[in-house]
Amino acid sequence: MKEYKGYLIDLDGTMYRGTESIKEAGPFVEELLKRDIPHLFVTNNSSKTAKQVVEKLTSMGIPAEPSRVFTSSMAASKYVDDTTPDATIYMIGEEGLKEALGSRCTLDASEANVVVMGIDRDITYEKLSDAALAVRRGATFISTNGDKAIPTEKGFVPGNGSLTSVISVSTGVDPIFVGKPEAIIMEQALEILGTKRDQTVMVGDNYDTDIMAGIKARIDTIHVATGVTSQEDLKTKTTQPTHTIPTLKEWF
Amino acid sequence: MKEYKGYLIDLDGTMYRGTESIKEAGPFVEELLKRDIPHLFVTNNSSKTAKQVVEKLTSMGIPAEPSRVFTSSMAASKYVDDTTPDATIYMIGEEGLKEALGSRCTLDASEANVVVMGIDRDITYEKLSDAALAVRRGATFISTNGDKAIPTEKGFVPGNGSLTSVISVSTGVDPIFVGKPEAIIMEQALEILGTKRDQTVMVGDNYDTDIMAGIKARIDTIHVATGVTSQEDLKTKTTQPTHTIPTLKEWF
Numbered sequence: 345m346k347e348y349k350g351y352l353i354d355l356d357g358t359m360y361r362g363t364e365s366i367k368e369a370g371p372f373v374e375e376l377l378k379r380d381i382p383h384l385f386v387t388n389n390s391s392k393t394a395k396q397v398v399e400k401l402t403s404m405g406i407p408a409e410p411s412r413v414f415t416s417s418m419a420a421s422k423y424v425d426d427t428t429p430d431a432t433i434y435m436i437g438e439e440g441l442k443e444a445l446g447s448r449c450t451l452d453a454s455e456a457n458v459v460v461m462g463i464d465r466d467i468t469y470e471k472l473s474d475a476a477l478a479v480r481r482g483a484t485f486i487s488t489n490g491d492k493a494i495p496t497e498k499g500f501v502p503g504n505g506s507l508t509s510v511i512s513v514s515t516g517v518d519p520i521f522v523g524k525p526e527a528i529i530m531e532q533a534l535e536i537l538g539t540k541r542d543q544t545v546m547v548g549d550n551y552d553t554d555i556m557a558g559i560k561a562r563i564d565t566i567h568v569a570t571g572v573t574s575q576e577d578l579k580t581k582t583t584q585p586t587h588t589i590p591t592l593k594e595w596f
Numbered sequence: 597m598k599e600y601k602g603y604l605i606d607l608d609g610t611m612y613r614g615t616e617s618i619k620e621a622g623p624f625v626e627e628l629l630k631r632d633i634p635h636l637f638v639t640n641n642s643s644k645t646a647k648q649v650v651e652k653l654t655s656m657g658i659p660a661e662p663s664r665v666f667t668s669s670m671a672a673s674k675y676v677d678d679t680t681p682d683a684t685i686y687m688i689g690e691e692g693l694k695e696a697l698g699s700r701c702t703l704d705a706s707e708a709n710v711v712v713m714g715i716d717r718d719i720t721y722e723k724l725s726d727a728a729l730a731v732r733r734g735a736t737f738i739s740t741n742g743d744k745a746i747p748t749e750k751g752f753v754p755g756n757g758s759l760t761s762v763i764s765v766s767t768g769v770d771p772i773f774v775g776k777p778e779a780i781i782m783e784q785a786l787e788i789l790g791t792k793r794d795q796t797v798m799v800g801d802n803y804d805t806d807i808m809a810g811i812k813a814r815i816d817t818i819h820v821a822t823g824v825t826s827q828e829d830l831k832t833k834t835t836q837p838t839h840t841i842p843t844l845k846e847w848f
Binding site: 464465466467468469472473476477480481492493498499500501502503505506507509510511513514515516 | 716717718719720721722724725728729732733744745750751752753754755757758759761762763765766767768
């Protein structure tokens with residue numbers, strides 16, 4: 345087995361399942377710490393701040409600290425920095441996105457040259473209209489992630505990719521998606537982690553986001569069957585992950 | 597000029613432009629009344645009741661009565677009647693849709709076998725989630741119309757087709773659209789009007805909805821250049837309307 349020098353690790357389906365813990369997750373991260381292997385939690389969840397993510401992880405017995413968390417909101421913020429230094433941003437999203445974008449945000453969409461959209465469970469027609477008008481006026485249209493659905497106790501409810509479609513369908517402008525499986529978040533994560541591409545591995549449960557993100561970014565991948573994609577599902581895919589394991593216990 | 601025995605008439609862009617009146621509209625409808633020619637106002641607007649539409653038309657000097665109004669909400673209601681006699685409906689929409697669907701509606705999406713979606717400027721994430729869960733459970737998914745954008749004083753804001761995409765993208769289930777340019781609303785309108793297909797004409801300003809609706813339903817069309825589609829735009833279209841006129845004054 346190749347000894348990877350850096351780990352990018354998905355959260356939901358890999359470290360926990362919604363509000364339920366995954367018992368193999370804590371020991372896996374402890375082993376990384378013991379071996380002094382750099383790792384970064386990389387999540388499409390745009391609603392939470394790094395601090396809130398850490399609280400959740402530690403409450404489940406998984407060692408974590410804010411510097412080891414990288415959300416799609418943080419990735420969107422960095423993408424805006426890199427591409428639009430003079431950005432005035434109209435954002436739709438929750439606390440994680442609001443904190444990540446900070447003082448560049450405006451409540452007046454008419455003065456925005458960038459629109460950033462993340463999941464917002466307080467979405468209103470007015471917010472959607474303001475964002476659509478800004479995009480029609482030429483504002484750069486960025487979306488934290490294209491996730492179509494989010495698993496909840498009730499079943500799958502609309503994810504940010506579905507909400508984002510209101511603006512893209514209405515304006516005819518496709519957004520720049522930042523989160524997994526896009527290369528944007530992966531390149532940024534690699535830079536933060538500081539390890540070489542060919543010595544880094546992406547660990548995750550979801551083929552369409554985590555594994556595809558690794559494949560697109562030419563990073564090795566470990567599929568773990570504790571979430572969305574089963575090992576059975578995996579057999580139908582043309583491009584396979586580098587490794588697949590039933591649980592994280594099977595890794596070290 | 598062919599003497600049509602029945603007229604299907606669009607509203608926004610044809611009878612008025614938003615809150616602005618179109619001066620040729622009143623005399624045009626008066627001429628139909630004078631000649632005793634049956635006519636029906638056919639609108640994709642799902643938010644208003646027939647009575648509210650009549651109030652708007654008469655306030656602009658256009659003769660109208662509720663029996664001569666057919667909205668996409670009324671069409672959706674009739675479509676549910678025709679296809680699901682035992683319907684329990686979870687609806688997202690405004691007053692026009694609520695009135696049209698009436699007592700078949702439930703507030704508990706979990707018991708719905710039909711979801712009907714129309715524009716709702718009080719949309720919430722909870723409504724969208726409930727509708728998505730119902731569609732995932734197998735409820736028939738109907739949308740009043742696929743309009744991507746609505747013209748307002750501020751510019752184009754999201755139409756019902758854009759809001760509907762939240763559910764279709766999230767669930768992977770495409771809705772049955774009822775309104776123009778679909779044949780569903782046109783066949784129903786023809787039946788209400790009671791005139792023969794080859795003696796009826798559809799009058800409207802919007803090529804993609806009004807004119808395409810006529811073309812799809814094999815009904816002659818009159819394009820009037822007082823709204824969305826200009827006579828210049830029209831030249832780029834492969835299939836032309838039967839007639840095109842700058843304003844309704846040029847018709848009779």
